[in-house]
Amino acid sequence: METIKVSNLTKEFGALTAVDGISFKVSEGEIFGLLGPNGAGKTTTIKMLTTILRPTRGTASVAGYDIIKSPNDVRSSIGIIFQDPSLDDELTGRENLEFHAILYRVPKDRRAKRIPEVLKLVELEDKADVLVKNYSGGMRRRLEIGRGLLHDPKILFLDEPTIGLDPQTRRHMWEYIERLNRQHKTTIILTTHYIEEADYLCGRVAFIDHGRIVALDTPSALKEKQGGDIVSIQMGGTTAKAEKVFKRKKWIKSISKHDNSIDLTVESGEKRIPEIVMLAERQKLPISAVSLHKPSLEDVFIHYTGKTIREEEGSATDRMRIHRAAWTGRR
């Protein structure tokens, strides 16, 4: 059963179309990913679905409620972890959680049980009574994640949930998100820069670029559409002869030449490597190295958008963003 239906959702900021008529559906209990480069429109989409921003055109229903006509019903059914900081610095971690729970009408006895649980989950038990302004960036993020889960929402929106976390904590969060989804059938919509995050967590992924969905499917189906593995061959000499040789082979789906290397697209690349090497031997092609590359979501992404998501750079800007927020926060 669909719990989110988005139809032709559009947001314009003046001349800029941040989200450009996107449509998709998410079923109950699904983990759905929105993947895209900076400025693609992920956050804007999430903000519209969570009723923080009004769409310019189009609409959506979340948990069966229209986001424009019944925003309050939508709000009671969802939880959200924002990309940007959203804690009260002048309160302690525990107070932030407590206030959140009251704002969501979590009954008192449930609160008393749930808050320690959440603190334990995000490993902030010993910092619970410290003012948030004395937290590190990662601790803040963990508190925000804990807060988003606190009221057991049926649908959870996570806007780059693991930004600024160390790899170990990130794993930990993935496992928790997965468990939440499995045990409580929580529907999860997440955006991310981290390809492995989408690959690991998401049942289906939508690639979004310039406000449009350019591809939408399960990670494995998306990878399959790439047509196979890439065997990349470093040549000692010219690639011209090699190209002629490989062109004759039916099982090679496509060939692309670079300066002194040549890429072959084949299925089950690991099994084809011996054959490729023997062929080169027979034809006296000077091979200096062979490498196998299984298609990743990243390749799919490059295929559809013509650019990499560039995780390294991504995480550098993430760090900057968090840093900046922390800095202005202390003024």
Place this chain on the structure above:
Amino acid sequence: MDFNAIYVLWLREMKRFTRARSRIIGMLIMPVFFLVGLGLGLGSLINTFALGGSSYLQFLVPGIIGMSLMSVAVSSGFSVIWDKQFGFLKEIMVTPNSKVSIVIGRMAGGSTTAMLSALIVILISLLIGFQPNFTLFSLVALVFMLLIAMTFISLGLILASIISDLQGFGLITNFFTMPLLFLSNSLFPLSSLPQIVSDISYFNPLTYGIDGIRKALLGPSAGITQISIWMDLAVMLVIVAAMIGAAAYAFSKSEVGQ
């Protein structure tokens, strides 16, 4: 009505207030400076004829109460902008609570801090020689104080839904509060002000609020003689209702987000 949200926003303001010592001191500096500098210093030079013979300090204290209420109340808009800049506003706005409840919660928090700071000002004035005419009726002063606080919290919220940066807010509120202070009966009796100033002062909510406090604390003959305390009350009630309505409207129109 979402009482949970009202309660949380109020409680949050109280926690922040009691934790920020420097803020409390900052709130009191100006009023104390005025009380001592004007009330005791300048006051001794003033011909008390226009004041009906009582000392200038007696006249001044209600004005300073009004002034501190106004400045503390307007600054609740400051905390809205603060929340907007540091992201906490998103957290509040995305919860399933009506905007009206959120506005009321802010009002409750802001009025309580404003009232607390005004009560401290009264305490300080008593220490330096203010002698009110305390009767049961004096409690009406609290009503006027609350009405002043609510009027200016509304102004603060309206400004906060238009302005988005802290510096700009600081400038604009000064731009509003300084003239409001001087174009009123806060520091000097209207009868001793130039005609034009006194005419303008009749359009200033602070004038009626302060006049009400004066009459409640010093007796019905204090303050503006042509107006009764009930007239003051009626005017203030109308103003407060209009301001709260305007604040709720401005808030519901303003879109959160960047």
